[in-house]
Amino acid sequence: MPRSPMLFASTLAALMLATPPVLADDPLRLAVDVPYEPFEYKTADGTLTGFEVDLGNAVCAHLEIQCTWVEQPWDGMIPALMARKFDAIMSSMAITEERSRQVLFSEPYYTTPSAWITPRGRDIDISDKASLEGLTAGVQRATLQDRYVTDLYGDVLEVRRYASADDVVADLRAGRLDLTFMDYPIAEAMIEIDAEASDFVRISDFIKEPDTYFGQGVGVAFRKRDRDLAERFNQALAELKANGTYDEIMSEYFSYDIKL
Template sequence: MRISTRFFAAASIAALSLLAGNAMAEGEKLIIGTEGAYPPFNNLEADGTLVGFDIDIAKALCDEMKVTCEFVTQDWDGIIPALQAKKFDAIIASMSITPERAEKVDFTNKYYNTPPAIAVPKDSDLTEATTESLAGKVIGAQGSTTHSNYVEKHMAESELKLYPTADEYKLDISNGRIDAVVDDVVVLSEWVKSEDGSCCKILTTLPIDEVINGEGAGIAVRKGETELAAKFNTAIDAIRATGKYKEINDKYFDFDVYGE
């Protein structure tokens, strides 16, 4: 579970946001909100291009629904309020389906499900991720995420340090300012394999807490817009059946991120 760029005129927003919740005719437009700071799922390149698994899945779903989608980036901690304010029509940004969020938005079925993990410096003396072994350690996580909630609950004797994006916690652990970080296993695995993440290693994956981690990442829509959610669900099933999902999955990962 994030540099704001707008790809459309302000005058278009009000008109386009009316589409959500209504039957969508072929060729209509849908505005998709994402973060753009969470590789390999979604990331805003220097040239303004959005790339990543979330982005490719969103494009495939839009093609399946026969609608035109445009993207807008939004800082993570304001992404649900921005959806509620009709700045976009749906969120496709690796958002975990949790009971707390479900009080504010409606979700589609999952489109992937991967567990959390903890990463530490390569020279760390940590050998396990228990409450006792992590006591007194400073652990970084992105704020307003399931991962920060996980640390609060399961690593209560540690000091939690929150960051606005994953980039900031990566910088701090690289420079020895914190002892560990918690995030999605895919995000951390891709990072430690890169030059920027050469400082660190995955200590272990963490047991899923269904209340905190939810049932996977879903697409969020405004409360009551069940018809739009249903259309996304139909499209998710379709790209799974046609092999398009696997094609996108294999572009980024060497295992099936859809999960059980």
């Protein structure tokens, strides 16, 4: 969804000092954590696709540069960027104060809400925190949803952390979880929600605040020294929004506006 930071301050500082900027003639390597549908996932034939993949490819075409995609597990994403395994992260990374101390962000290019979801028929009142005592909630590990639930509900909920959203949904379907807190487009893409025939319902409003957890939207993350590259991305994203390309890509994956 958007996903939460881990601190590796001393190691990252050393890596940032030791690594040169991206060379203009090198293929640009963009990192994603797969699957995270509809933002990045693979089709049945193994093709990498999704909103951010299509948008990233459009940015590269606009800049007339060659780009490749690198798959990277989420919980090692920022250290791998600093270790030069790739040149930028374009994988639903929320812009937060903590992360901004480690990486340089582009201007935000989308924002989406999170929501609480539970199997249909469960009588759960998320607004009554005391009533949640002893229930089990699933979250994807190291995401902003993980941090939000742990900080605000960890004293009443048993929080179970999973490597992927797929694993969260699998245990929700199997009855091993009472509820989950997820980036709503991810939940919408993975499980039918609220429709009469659906097995799942949303039991909260759409949640985007406070900024402490949800940041200022999602941005592309770069090493701090790669300011020129970040500015080129900012210009390309602005031009793709202005010429309608962004809206065309967005409409393929969402029935609502995710622009800031």
